[in-house]
């Protein structure tokens with residue numbers, strides 16, 4: 199165990215926490231990570247890293263770690279969808295390889311695998327990673343404190359800074375009373391891991407809608423795929439109950455998806471968990487002595503799969519501040535607060551549009567989806583590319599209401 203006054207205590211050793219601990223420890227800071235779990239469970243969290251997030255992990259110097267531990271490149275998105283035949287969908291595929299020059303596209307890797315990788319790299323870099331931690335209590339101020347229980351013993355640390363990286367239900371955020379803003383829940387999104395699907399093309403992901411079912415297929419290592427389903431609250435009962443995994447698999451019997459037989463022959467190897475889909479955000483995720491990062495600072499609607507990329511960007515900006523500033527003050531985090539506020543605003547607008555296009559059902563919604571797809575292929579201005587290349591690479595006009603109205607207009 200470190201001394202009782204390390205430079206930084208990180209609460210939560212998931213994606214944001216493990217990554218942050220690695221970077222800070224590599225740069226000579228004394229870091230303690232407090233993680234609740236002893237084994238990272240498969241809770242159904244992100245496994246697809248957007249191209250802009252791949253750039254972020256590369257800039258952090260962590261991309262090789264992901265490849266060494268089974269990350270696979272995803273080169274193309276094929277929009278198998280009720281709007282067109284599989285052949286037409288393949289002609290409309292989006293190639294990720296040419297989107298950003300410094301990386302080969304998106305990548306897929308399991309969430310528990312990533313947590314283990316970053317926890318191990320944090321330890322190798324010199325951070326003290328404590329697991330099975332209970333009863334965390336944090337106080338803010340110019341000398342913040344963190345008390346916790348470890349193996350039945352109560353310990354109190356007095357670091358320079360406490361980082362809350364304890365996910366979407368952050369205890370640090372709740373204890374310190376950060377106000378959380380949220381959109382209305384749109385629908386439900388859930389996923390499960392399925393093995394024995396060797397015929398799914400490894401470099402291809404598919405996203406589409408048929409009838410009242412919006413689906414995603416992401417390749418995972420070996421013969422596995424991660425299936426996600428997005429559906430209306432009114433259809434909740436269809437995917438609930440003890441046999442929900444079998445029923446979810448059967449829902450992939452889709453006319454628009456040429457590999458549906460291969461998927462139906464698969465074997466669910468995780469439970470199916472679903473969550474309501476909407477953005478949550480904190481206007482200013484800092485207070486004296488405290489900074490929130492990753493989902494603890496607010497999470498984007500997972501429909502656009504941005505959470506891992508957001509966490510990596512948070513880590514890069516906040517770690518730069520911590521490494522370069524000796525006598526930290528709350529105002530030192532202002533560049534992070536301002537950049538994150540605008541980044542999340544843009545991604546929120548993009549997520550709302552993605553949900554409108556993909557998870558509203560019926561003829562009108564189907565025609566709208568086809569129209570917007572056509573206009574996007576003709577490069578009409580739209581916020582949607584933000585989810586691939588990053589929200590800051592598009593002009594501010596892309597996020598204006600009039601731009602979106604023009605994009606979806608009949």
Ligand SMILES: Cc1cc2nc3c(=O)[nH]c(=O)nc-3n(C[C@H](O)[C@H](O)[C@H](O)COP(=O)(O)OP(=O)(O)OC[C@H]3O[C@@H](n4cnc5c(N)ncnc54)[C@H](O)[C@@H]3O)c2cc1C
Pocket residue numbers: 209210211212213214215232233234235242243244245246247248309313331334363364365366368369387388389473491492493494497500502503504505506507509
């Ligand atoms: C259904 C679904 C699908 C998603 N798909 C994608 C996707 O494809 N791509 C993508 O980029 N993002 C996706 N996301 C979002 C992504 O999973 C998250 O944004 C990302 O995991 C955030 O990382 P984090 O480290 O902030 O939180 P987490 O990964 O949740 O890590 C938080 C850590 O804190 C620990 N912890 C929690 N409470 C405490 C406590 N009190 N004390 C100590 N430790 C604690 C937890 O055990 C955990 O290890 C998805 C999310 C959901 C819900």
